[in-house]
Amino acid sequence: MDWVLVFIAGILEVAWASSLKHADSLLDWLITIILIIISFILLIRSYKTIPVAAAYTVFVGIGTVGTFLTGIFLGESFSFDQIFFLMILLAGIIGMKTFTKKESQDPITELGRDNVEA
Helix, strand or coil, X not given: CHHHHHHHHHHHHHXXXXXXXXXXXXXXXXXXXXXXXXXXXXXXXXXXXXCHHHHHHHHHHHHHHHHHHHHHHCCCCCCHHHHHHHHHHHHHHHHHHHHCCCCCCCHHHHHHHHHHHX
């Protein structure tokens, strides 16, 4: 469930980051600020069970790729070199998520286990 929060937070990041270019009125800025706040609240909530490094990497990756693709959709120019490096970025994000171990719910219990094994 917490990965769903990261995904929604990433989608909201795409929305607010893309809206920055077009925010001209007070209402536009208010909506953008609300999206930023909700996005970060969801991300912070996911940190309760997901390692920070993995969650933030996926969050930023969704934001980067989504904002890049949104920019292309809105008519911004792009090159195949950019797409190549975007693929490298995606490989790194997948690697971070795949190889990051889930943290224990109770660090004190884990500390006790380390002492018993030693």
